[in-house]
Amino acid sequence: MRQTTDFSEVLYFQFILRDLFGKIVPGFALLLVVALSLTPSKALAAFNELSAGMWIVLLSASWTIGQALQAFGESRGWILSRPEQVHANTALTREMIFFQIATAEEKWTYDRLGSIKEACGNGYLALSLSVLFFAICSLIRALQNKSMLHVEDILLAMITAILAGGAIWYMRNMHRAYSDNQYKWIEESLKFHRPEWLVRLEDFKEKGLIGEFELERMRAIIPNDHLSSK
Numbered sequence: 001m002r003q004t005t006d007f008s009e010v011l012y013f014q015f016i017l018r019d020l021f022g023k024i025v026p027g028f029a030l031l032l033v034v035a036l037s038l039t040p041s042k043a044l045a046a047f048n049e050l051s052a053g054m055w056i057v058l059l060s061a062s063w064t065i066g067q068a069l070q071a072f073g074e075s076r077g078w079i080l081s082r083p084e085q086v087h088a089n090t091a092l093t094r095e096m097i098f099f100q101i102a103t104a105e106e107k108w109t110y111d112r113l114g115s116i117k118e119a120c121g122n123g124y125l126a127l128s129l130s131v132l133f134f135a136i137c138s139l140i141r142a143l144q145n146k147s148m149l150h151v152e153d154i155l156l157a158m159i160t161a162i163l164a165g166g167a168i169w170y171m172r173n174m175h176r177a178y179s180d181n182q183y184k185w186i187e188e189s190l191k192f193h194r195p196e197w198l199v200r201l202e203d204f205k206e207k208g209l210i211g212e213f214e215l216e217r218m219r220a221i222i223p224n225d226h227l228s229s230k
Helices: 002-038 040-048 052-076 088-101 104-145 151-192 194-206 212-220
Strands: none
Touching (some): 002 052, 002 104, 088 104, 088 151, 088 194, 151 194, 194 212
């Protein structure tokens, strides 16, 4: 029964949340908008004629685009791997300690928060780039055709822009909130396991694995206030 539960959790958090909603859906959405913006009629006809094998290729490409989207967002600071106010070395060290002393349930919660964080971050960035690309292509097409937009088209564009802007704002805030929550969860776990980690550090020092400087640095990296309960 426990193995079935573990499999369901891995399927949900590792594939459905992290890969499907976090990578494939944002990548596919961006790819679809680009195709429809450039050649709307040809893109629709091509999607309708895709075979099962081509769908697999397309979804694989979408996953790759999602990965690239996340890497690009992280390099620009638009997608957070940690809260902005936390130094990279501190975050990395605390995460390393967390995975050494945290329980399976604590790691599961950490993965769940991370999966939602990635899905929201990649989602808002994909939607932002999609709206921007579609708006630019639509403007270029209108200028080339020298056509005046009808009032209905303008109203539709305004409503779409407002809805898209609201969705982008919401997902961006959710991404930042879950980034904070994931890091706070690490801090909470380290506080709870602090006595255990200090004993390990003393053991490492006695065995000559770390020196006095490393001992003090690793002690200082863990928050001091101990929690009596999780």
